[in-house]
Amino acid sequence: MTINRRHLLGASAGLVAAAGLNRFGLSPAFAQGAAPAYKPEEGASLRLLRWVPFVPAEEAAWLANTKKFTEATGVEVRIDKESWEDVRPKAAVAANVGSGPDMVMSWFDDPHQYPDKLVDLTELGEYLGGAHGGWYAGLEGYAKRDGKFIALPLCAIGNAVIYRESHMKAAGFSEFPKDTAGFLELCKALQAKGTPAGFPHGKAVGDGNNYAHWLLWSHGGKMVDESGKVTINSPETLASVKYAQELYKTFIPGTESWQDVNNNRAFLARQVSLTANGVSAYYTALKDPGMKDIADDMRSTNLPIGPVGQSVELHQASTLSIFKHTKYPEAAKAYLQFMYQADSMNAWIEGASAYCCQPLKEFAANPVWKSNPIHAAYAKASDTLRPNGYAGPLGTASAGVMADYVLVDMYATAVTGQMTAEEAIAQAEKRANRYYNV
Amino acid sequence: MSAVSSNSFARSNTAVGLFFMLPAAAFLLCFLTYPLGLGVWLGFTDAKIGRDGIFIGIENYQALARDSVFWMAVYNTVLYTFIASVLKFGFGLWLALILNEHLPFKSFFRAIILLPWVVPTVLSALAFWWIYDAQFSILSWSLMQIGWIDGPINFLGDPNNARASVIAANVWRGIPFVAISLLAGLQTIPQSLHEAASLDGATGWQRFRFITLPMLTPIIAVVMTFSVLFTFTDFQLIYVLTKGGPVNATHLMATLSFQRGIPGGQLGEGAAIAVAMIPFLLASILFSFFGLQRRKWQQGGQD
Numbered sequence: 001m002t003i004n005r006r007h008l009l010g011a012s013a014g015l016v017a018a019a020g021l022n023r024f025g026l027s028p029a030f031a032q033g034a035a036p037a038y039k040p041e042e043g044a045s046l047r048l049l050r051w052v053p054f055v056p057a058e059e060a061a062w063l064a065n066t067k068k069f070t071e072a073t074g075v076e077v078r079i080d081k082e083s084w085e086d087v088r089p090k091a092a093v094a095a096n097v098g099s100g101p102d103m104v105m106s107w108f109d110d111p112h113q114y115p116d117k118l119v120d121l122t123e124l125g126e127y128l129g130g131a132h133g134g135w136y137a138g139l140e141g142y143a144k145r146d147g148k149f150i151a152l153p154l155c156a157i158g159n160a161v162i163y164r165e166s167h168m169k170a171a172g173f174s175e176f177p178k179d180t181a182g183f184l185e186l187c188k189a190l191q192a193k194g195t196p197a198g199f200p201h202g203k204a205v206g207d208g209n210n211y212a213h214w215l216l217w218s219h220g221g222k223m224v225d226e227s228g229k230v231t232i233n234s235p236e237t238l239a240s241v242k243y244a245q246e247l248y249k250t251f252i253p254g255t256e257s258w259q260d261v262n263n264n265r266a267f268l269a270r271q272v273s274l275t276a277n278g279v280s281a282y283y284t285a286l287k288d289p290g291m292k293d294i295a296d297d298m299r300s301t302n303l304p305i306g307p308v309g310q311s312v313e314l315h316q317a318s319t320l321s322i323f324k325h326t327k328y329p330e331a332a333k334a335y336l337q338f339m340y341q342a343d344s345m346n347a348w349i350e351g352a353s354a355y356c357c358q359p360l361k362e363f364a365a366n367p368v369w370k371s372n373p374i375h376a377a378y379a380k381a382s383d384t385l386r387p388n389g390y391a392g393p394l395g396t397a398s399a400g401v402m403a404d405y406v407l408v409d410m411y412a413t414a415v416t417g418q419m420t421a422e423e424a425i426a427q428a429e430k431r432a433n434r435y436y437n438v
Numbered sequence: 439m440s441a442v443s444s445n446s447f448a449r450s451n452t453a454v455g456l457f458f459m460l461p462a463a464a465f466l467l468c469f470l471t472y473p474l475g476l477g478v479w480l481g482f483t484d485a486k487i488g489r490d491g492i493f494i495g496i497e498n499y500q501a502l503a504r505d506s507v508f509w510m511a512v513y514n515t516v517l518y519t520f521i522a523s524v525l526k527f528g529f530g531l532w533l534a535l536i537l538n539e540h541l542p543f544k545s546f547f548r549a550i551i552l553l554p555w556v557v558p559t560v561l562s563a564l565a566f567w568w569i570y571d572a573q574f575s576i577l578s579w580s581l582m583q584i585g586w587i588d589g590p591i592n593f594l595g596d597p598n599n600a601r602a603s604v605i606a607a608n609v610w611r612g613i614p615f616v617a618i619s620l621l622a623g624l625q626t627i628p629q630s631l632h633e634a635a636s637l638d639g640a641t642g643w644q645r646f647r648f649i650t651l652p653m654l655t656p657i658i659a660v661v662m663t664f665s666v667l668f669t670f671t672d673f674q675l676i677y678v679l680t681k682g683g684p685v686n687a688t689h690l691m692a693t694l695s696f697q698r699g700i701p702g703g704q705l706g707e708g709a710a711i712a713v714a715m716i717p718f719l720l721a722s723i724l725f726s727f728f729g730l731q732r733r734k735w736q737q738g739g740q741d
Contacts (some may be wrong), residue, residue: 021673096487112490113487139531203680254572256683257572257680257683271573396704399702412683412684
């Protein structure tokens with residue numbers, strides 16, 4: 001315990017000194033150019049808790065990078081995997097009790113739930129941003145708190161519309177509509193042709209939240225304002241709910257029970273011709289000879305732009321943080337620095353085959369985005385990403401509102417007719433206030 | 439005085455007894471009293487994951503009292519427990535009575551009856567998930583092939599369908615426990631009673647009503663207490679099938695407690711929901727003790 005504390009004090013003293021140097025001694029250009037040098041502690045070894053990979057090649061690339069790091073520094077890195085919904089409680093408990101993994105690859109606002117338990121990564125974050133064309137703003141929002149990096153943005157798991165081109169053409173559309181009004185027309189036409197669309201209104205952690213947040217944000221609604229005051233009860237939200245009700249009428253029946261896997265399953269089984277998903281659906285179709293016609297006919301595009309006039313989506317965002325309880329903070333920083341080197345990061349993004357979208361703008365040039373037309377829509381994920389709980393501060397309230405499915409439930413109650421649009425919004429407002437008014 | 443020595447002997451005997459009880463007491467204290475106490479305490483705080491809470495009195499409970507989702511979960515839990523327990527009892531007793539008769543391959547049937555209970559809940563829940571799938575349900579498919587329905591049944595999408603579906607899955611899974619336990623009870627009933635009743639000209643129904651049922655009541659009380667407790671605290675089935683959806687129509691108190699406490703990070707509120715289950719559980723235990731096990735015949739009197 002004493003050793004831990006001494007280490008910790010030493011580490012934070014070092015950081016303070018480094019920050020001081022940066023502020024007074026070094027010119028920004030110099031600070032940008034000079035990579036911070038982290039010297040791993042004697043005999044250091046690390047443990048990283050990460051989510052179970054969606055794409056095997058992504059994990060292979062991450063492990064290969066890790067192996068190179070171990071060869072270069074002698075620091076062993078053990079990687080533990082947990083299913084993506086279990087990372088949050090595991091990481092929170094590790095932060096709470098002060099033992100367990102040294103680093104965590106977590107989701108959304110997780111770092112903001114225990115910011116004081118995380119090592120300050122401002123120096124590394126600013127260096128990486130400067131060296132690689134800057135962080136994407138949305139992802140940076142997840143990693144920064146009060147102007148300091150408490151995590152490093154890792155990637156956005158892109159969400160995009162996938163559809164059957166032949167079915168769209170059969171429905172009388174030569175190209176995919178760009179705006180929400182045209183999109184509704186397309187869905188109506190698809191339904192008339194017996195090849196309907198479908199988006200999850202059930203408790204789908206990823207896809208359900210993606211869809212609900214797009215509905216809200218594309219119409220200009222927001223859960224809270226900048227100060228964290230709940231502003232969901234607005235004319236914009238009402239417009240979005242009304243729009244969702246219209247859209248829902250064109251869906252295949254049963255979407256209110258859909259969980260995360262249902263939409264791709266229905267798409268690949270030819271039950272729906274349009275939904276939104278990660279790129280994984282395409283690869284499933286590609287690998288199965290029986291679905292070759294689906295893979296050939298499949299196209300991807302971004303969700304249409306609503307009255308708000310710009311493309312905004314939630315996506316899934318992941319960050320990397322270092323716990324303060326680690327005995328080897330320098331080794332952990334060296335590891336992160338290594339993983340964000342151009343070579344490592346490019347190899348990793350390529351391995352993820354369009355599943356993980358780059359956190360730094362420089363890596364948008366990665367060849368993976370050009371390698372297949374279906375990837376193009378996913379390349380913009382980091383750019384269109386807007387943090388959860390927009391426009392308010394991130395933290396336990398924003399995380400709690402999402403985990404409690406407040407927004408997903410709001411749309412689901414309204415579209416299924418259990419409540420009127422106004423009642424559903426009022427209930428969502430009440431529920432959100434429980435989290436924001438502590 | 440001799441009384442003193444015998445007294446001190448008795449006292450030292452008590453001391454030894456207490457000494458031997460220590461490990462058990464420590465075990466109970468560590469693994470039962472402490473977690474329960476901690477849970478109750480957390481319910482009175484605003485603890486979040488990663489942050490210790492401060493005492494806020496009954497604020498969590500006040501908030502829950504105004505929370506329509508919580509009341510929906512309470513309603514669902516009571517409905518779920520009541521219907522599922524009644525069905526499990528009915529089918530379980532029926533099955534036990536059949537298995538108690540002289541059937542061919544009796545041991546084989548008794549063994550396979552246990553299967554639903556043996557399969558891990560999560561696996562059977564996943565199987566039910568496919569059975570109830572909105573697009574690929576085997577039930578919908580079969581009925582459509584027969585031509586009874588035009589489109590798939592919306593098993594988990596419609597609130598009442600979803601409730602019925604999860605209850606059916608729970609009943610399927612819970613019957614073996616009830617059936618096998620009651621079967622064990624049935625086999626303790628002396629055959630001579632039935633023979634005597636037959637000689638007196640009792641019908642099958644009369645023998646069931648006046649011999650089997652009264653003799654079985656103590657077992658029924660215990661089995662149903664457990665069954666109600668298991669059902670009331672069910673989690674896995676709901677979590678896999680619906681996660682509480684559609685729109686919280688199948689949220690039980692246990693699943694809501696988890697959703698708010700762990701993924702939502704609101705430990706205090708999650709604990710408060712869990713603590714709110716205790717009165718219901720206590721009531722069902724007390725009902726079983728005083729309602730079912732205090733029959734006069736059990737105390738040597740006439741019923």
